[in-house]
Amino acid sequence: MAENKRIFLSSPNMSSQGYEMEYIKLAFDTNWIAPLGQNVDGFENEMCVYTGAKQAAALSAGTAAIHLGLKAAGVKEGDRVFCQTLTFSATANPIIYLGAEPVFIDSDEKTWNMSPVALRRAFEKYPDTKYVVVVHLYGLAADIDEIKNICDEYGAVIIEDAAESLGTTYKGKMTGTFGDYGIYSFNGNKIITTSGGGMLVCNLDDETARERIQKVRFWSTQSRDPARHYQHSEIGYNYRMSNIVAGIGRGQLKVLDERVAQKRAIFARYKEAFADIADIHMMPINDFCEPNCWLTCFTLAGEKVCPNEIMDALGAENIESRPIWKPMHLQPFFEKYDYIDNGSVAEKLFTSGVCLPSDTNMTEEQQVKVISIVRSFFN
Ligand SMILES: *Cc1c(COP(=O)(O)O)cnc(C)c1O
Numbered sequence: 001m002a003e004n005k006r007i008f009l010s011s012p013n014m015s016s017q018g019y020e021m022e023y024i025k026l027a028f029d030t031n032w033i034a035p036l037g038q039n040v041d042g043f044e045n046e047m048c049v050y051t052g053a054k055q056a057a058a059l060s061a062g063t064a065a066i067h068l069g070l071k072a073a074g075v076k077e078g079d080r081v082f083c084q085t086l087t088f089s090a091t092a093n094p095i096i097y098l099g100a101e102p103v104f105i106d107s108d109e110k111t112w113n114m115s116p117v118a119l120r121r122a123f124e125k126y127p128d129t130k131y132v133v134v135v136h137l138y139g140l141a142a143d144i145d146e147i148k149n150i151c152d153e154y155g156a157v158i159i160e161d162a163a164e165s166l167g168t169t170y171k172g173k174m175t176g177t178f179g180d181y182g183i184y185s186f187n188g189n190k191i192i193t194t195s196g197g198g199m200l201v202c203n204l205d206d207e208t209a210r211e212r213i214q215k216v217r218f219w220s221t222q223s224r225d226p227a228r229h230y231q232h233s234e235i236g237y238n239y240r241m242s243n244i245v246a247g248i249g250r251g252q253l254k255v256l257d258e259r260v261a262q263k264r265a266i267f268a269r270y271k272e273a274f275a276d277i278a279d280i281h282m283m284p285i286n287d288f289c290e291p292n293c294w295l296t297c298f299t300l301a302g303e304k305v306c307p308n309e310i311m312d313a314l315g316a317e318n319i320e321s322r323p324i325w326k327p328m329h330l331q332p333f334f335e336k337y338d339y340i341d342n343g344s345v346a347e348k349l350f351t352s353g354v355c356l357p358s359d360t361n362m363t364e365e366q367q368v369k370v371i372s373i374v375r376s377f378f379n
Helices: 019-030 038-051 062-073 089-097 116-125 144-154 206-220 243-253 256-273 307-316 345-352 364-378
Strands: 055-059 080-084 101-105 131-135 157-161 181-185 198-202 280-282 296-300 353-356
Touching: 019 038, 019 243, 038 055, 038 181, 038 198, 038 243, 055 062, 055 206, 062 089, 062 131, 062 157, 062 181, 062 198, 062 206, 080 089, 080 116, 089 101, 089 131, 101 116, 116 144, 131 144, 144 157, 198 206, 256 280, 256 296, 256 364, 296 345, 307 353, 307 364, 345 353
Parallel strands: 080 101, 080 131, 131 157, 157 181
Antiparallel strands: 055 198, 181 198, 280 296, 296 353
């Protein structure tokens, strides 16, 4: 029985010390069972301390954070937004919520994230574009300096989707703190989780950051003007994080460094185990990046073995695996929007890639089993 226990890609892993429960108890003891309270404020402050962001707003999801981040940046109906094509749909959906138009940007083989070459081409085609959404997939940093230089040239603002990269640094600085806005997710599969939740951070100067994040908190609690009755001069959203959920986040934050170390060890074991297999190309780790290794992924070269065979074999042993994200410009909903190509890198990553179980609850023994199933295709 025990040996057939499901092995997950990435499942929730609460602290062995019970930190999360202490903060939940604090919420119960003070009866702040609401979308505000000590844990919400505490979680925001502690995320700022951890990441180095100026200001943070705790929200109900990473998607909500992208939505309000784009809105705070000024995205409105009819605007064009450049968006990395290789990502989860949650990166692109809020562009549509705001009535704006995404233009999808291909990836760079070197980072798997937004290609600076394709981005420049996009600006040459649409020079008046003011917003760029960059993603740090699987905890790998995009080449932010290159992207930022191009955006600065065109006066465009960066919104960083760091949903998968909490704890990843680029040139020693936390991802999510380079753009005017950055977002993190605490969905159940992320490196730390609150069951569901997100955080929007602002990295502008102190005063602007305080003002913008205050506005985001206002929007996220239904845009209630100061009045005795319910008065609304702006559209509102019910996006604030609950004080219970924030308590889980505060506890999880205490073990984030430990989770990053565990994820890196998982990656290192896979890398070593597949080092002699020429057809397996591990995800790229650049000198400028210290990744959180949220998921370990590889691509397959050659024709001998295809990703589906490996995923089927793992599935038969109750082991979860997954393809790389299917690019947005290939999704039925999004295919009507423009796409700037750079040699179909995103599409090739999708068709040749596999995400391996990278669960911090996985034992070394279980990982050995995953490794031996993968290796069996190359003997
Ligand atoms: C998980 C994820 C999101 C969305 O976060 P939620 O908290 O699930 O709304 C956004 N972008 C990327 C790249 C993600 O992986």
